[in-house]
Amino acid sequence: MITEKKGLLAALTPFLAFCGISAVSSCTSNSSGDEIADFRTDSISCTDSIMTPHAKAFCSISVDYPSEGKGELVDSVREWIAEQLSSIGYTSGNTPLPYAAAATDVTNGPRLIKSVCDTVLADTRQEFASLDTLISMSPDFSIEYQYDWDIRKIFETPEYITYMSTTYAFLGGAHGASSAIGQTFVAATGEALGLGMFRPDALPKVTSLVKEGLTRYFRESGAGILRDALLINPDTLPLPATPPYLTGEGVHFIYQQYEIAPYASGMPGCVIPYSALDSCLTPAVAALVTPPATH
Numbered sequence: 202m203i204t205e206k207k208g209l210l211a212a213l214t215p216f217l218a219f220c221g222i223s224a225v226s227s228c229t230s231n232s233s234g235d236e237i238a239d240f241r242t243d244s245i246s247c248t249d250s251i252m253t254p255h256a257k258a259f260c261s262i263s264v265d266y267p268s269e270g271k272g273e274l275v276d277s278v279r280e281w282i283a284e285q286l287s288s289i290g291y292t293s294g295n296t297p298l299p300y301a302a303a304a305t306d307v308t309n310g311p312r313l314i315k316s317v318c319d320t321v322l323a324d325t326r327q328e329f330a331s332l333d334t335l336i337s338m339s340p341d342f343s344i345e346y347q348y349d350w351d352i353r354k355i356f357e358t359p360e361y362i363t364y365m366s367t368t369y370a371f372l373g374g375a376h377g378a379s380s381a382i383g384q385t386f387v388a389a390t391g392e393a394l395g396l397g398m399f400r401p402d403a404l405p406k407v408t409s410l411v412k413e414g415l416t417r418y419f420r421e422s423g424a425g426i427l428r429d430a431l432l433i434n435p436d437t438l439p440l441p442a443t444p445p446y447l448t449g450e451g452v453h454f455i456y457q458q459y460e461i462a463p464y465a466s467g468m469p470g471c472v473i474p475y476s477a478l479d480s481c482l483t484p485a486v487a488a489l490v491t492p493p494a495t496h
Contacts, residue, residue, distance in 0.1 A: 210381045237270065240267065240270035241270060241351070243265075247261075247263075248316045251428075256332070259350045263352070264352040267279055274389075275391075277304050277386055279307040281384055285304075285366040286304040290379070290380045300317050300320050332344070344382070346370075349370070352365070360490075362388060363383060366382045396440060396445065398447075404440070407473075407478070410478070411461070414470075419466070432459070442457065448472075453470065454470055455470040456468060456470060
């Protein structure tokens, strides 16, 4: 049975209150233990904001940042987090990453996160300054921007760990833009898993199972049949551009906004249980998700 995944991300709402001040900032960090031996994370949060008479911008970043553990795993997760912080929303490999220069020091989580937050708001301040002429011509003109990152460890076993990066950006217009990107890391090596978790000859079957899951997703969301719900031909449905990821439920697949469906459809996705994929996973990945035999 394939289960659909709905309600992946609700946009974070601004929670800073302004009382005649131009900026508010806060950064906190808390440590926590983990199931993987010696792997520990710090829960780091940074919020900041700027305000002019006609413009406001909020930035919020929250991350479960690796602080201790096996070098390969810690390094791999930190580098992935820095990659997620290099831009907001999903970007393809050819898209410039506006905050890449700020997201380079992965050895210090609080400094990394504050650097990104500071850079985002500095860039926004410059943009607001460029609109001074427009604002002076339109006294009622106002702008409010919002940038949110939430990067969390969502599942863990002794064999692997899975993170989820959810982002939301509002830069004016009818609505904001969201993303939800999962990533699974092998505990022993730090390897970031992707479509390579499947045997190449099994990809057509995997695609068929995903299509079945999407059919249920759209039917239960009231969007109707798959062909009417998609922006593309379902006969040529690609697998998501972002990696599949593992949890105790099975393998998760998420399509980003506009990737295959209109904005109103959100981020379509599904979960395929391991029992349906027993012949599709590579032996190495199958070993990660198969409980050890008991005698």
